[in-house]
Amino acid sequence: MKKIFLITFMIVCISVMQVCAFSPYVSYNQHFKSVNKTAKIVLIDMNNQTIKPKVARAHEKIASADSLKHMTDSKKTDSNRVIGGINGTYFSAYDGSNLPYGTLIEDGKVVHVGNYGSVMGFTADNKMIIDNLNITIDGYINDEKQFYAWGLNHPRTEKDAIVVYTEEYGEAISAKTGKAIMVENGVVKYIVENKDNLWASKNGLIIVFNEEVAYLADRFKVGDIVSYKCNFESKNIDQTIEGNVQWDDVTCAIGAGPSLIIDGKITANGAQEGFWESKINTSRAQRSFIGYTYENKLVMGTVSNANLKELAQICKEMNLKGAMCMDGGASSSLYYQGKYITAPGRNINNALVFTEEIVNQ
Incomplete structure (x- = not known):
């Protein structure tokens, strides 16, 4: 019996290693002892140029709401496969208007401006930036x-x-x-x-x-x-330094916040970024976040019952170069390969979705 268990365990370990070694994306859970929280995480290697980030808007409108699943699946075409997605920016969820608050950039075109919080941007070659952005x-x-x-x-x-x-x-x-x-x-x-x-x-x-x-x-x-x-004004990332991602080169972006880490340093100060509600700045709640590593890997995840400082600590322990919050609470949701990892409590206004182009062998 022990031998059978050992063989089974080894097969599972080898399977996980193969996924991590050959797939540009993987999903896993990670516990962080320092804050006693477990994060549900999707890791995507953005060095792989077949990976494409996309902003999804509910029903292709600015002021509407839909499920994360439907918005994510709607990005599937004959030439790609959908990896997954995470809920996007804050929106007017209680008055029926469903208007978003954050900045949205699609295919190089700004389609909505929200000058507070933080924005995550992607260039055409999948370089990433997170900063406080004024437009x-x-x-x-x-x-x-x-x-x-x-x-x-x-x-x-x-x-x-x-x-x-x-x-x-x-x-x-x-x-x-x-x-x-x-x-x-x-x-x-x-x-x-x-x-x-x-x-x-x-x-x-x-x-x-x-x-x-x-x-x-x-x-x-x-x-x-x-x-x-x-016109783009980046508060912390110097746009005159060669090698820094330029907002003029960003083709896809989504804004929310508060930021958690900018250029390797913990920020996590909602009041400084225009947020005033305690449920965002100080209270513990269901949280969604996105970020990126020094190796150009994308991280998106959810953590339950966490406050802003705890979430920033998690991102710091993951050695992220940049990270920020997405909308949280009932909007918080994470979708991966056709299934919810974290199910939402309501329809949402927009999402950040990742697809993989199908390359002919």
Whole structure:
């Protein structure tokens, strides 16, 4: 009987070693004695260029909600396989609006701006960065800078707000108390005032000027060429140093926070990053996190009943170069190879998903 057990044990060990040796991704649990917590972890080798990170939005909209499973599985195509995914940024889960709060970048295009917390970005060749990121938006009329926007694809009620909406918004847009510039293929087609139920066309955008700044819409006329540019300001990662990942090179990103580790140093200070709720900053709760190693390996995981400092300690013991929180509590969820490792308590707004391209042998 002992011999049978020994043989079985050896077979299991060899199988695990083979998975770790030959697969660019693996799932495991790890206990951390220092905080008496167990993390459920997925490790992905981003040096493998067949691995592709993707932001998934619920129903391909900005303000919607769906299951992590459905959003992750929706990224499967005939030419890839889905590895898994983790829940994304915070969103308005209680008022029915389902609006996200964090920054989202897809295929090199900023589709939502959230200037607080932290952002994790990926370049086209899978280099990674986590930092506090501020995005400003400059607007151009006939190639001259003529305006700026407060935000992108996120309604603002302030009377002096200016917001750009793109086709990714996927919902009706209101300029009920202001003016809207409606652009198609880079050219102003219409200028409307005090209108509801406006929709950004494919390859188009709408710029809404709320009531106190509606006069700025007078700078536009039908036929003008209009564009905007997002500018990136990284707080801690010096963008002038050769070798550091540049935000201008990031093609996929998702923002949440607070950060746990930036450039190898523990941060974990929610108040400094714009968070004020105790359930984020100090309380113990179900937590989701993502990070990366010095060897360019991606880590995504969940930990139950942990506070911010405990989660940062876990990431430090894993020797992560960068790490940050995702949305937690009922949103916290981790999905791997068709199954939940951590099941969510509600539908979520967005997710970070990883796929593997199928290479013909």
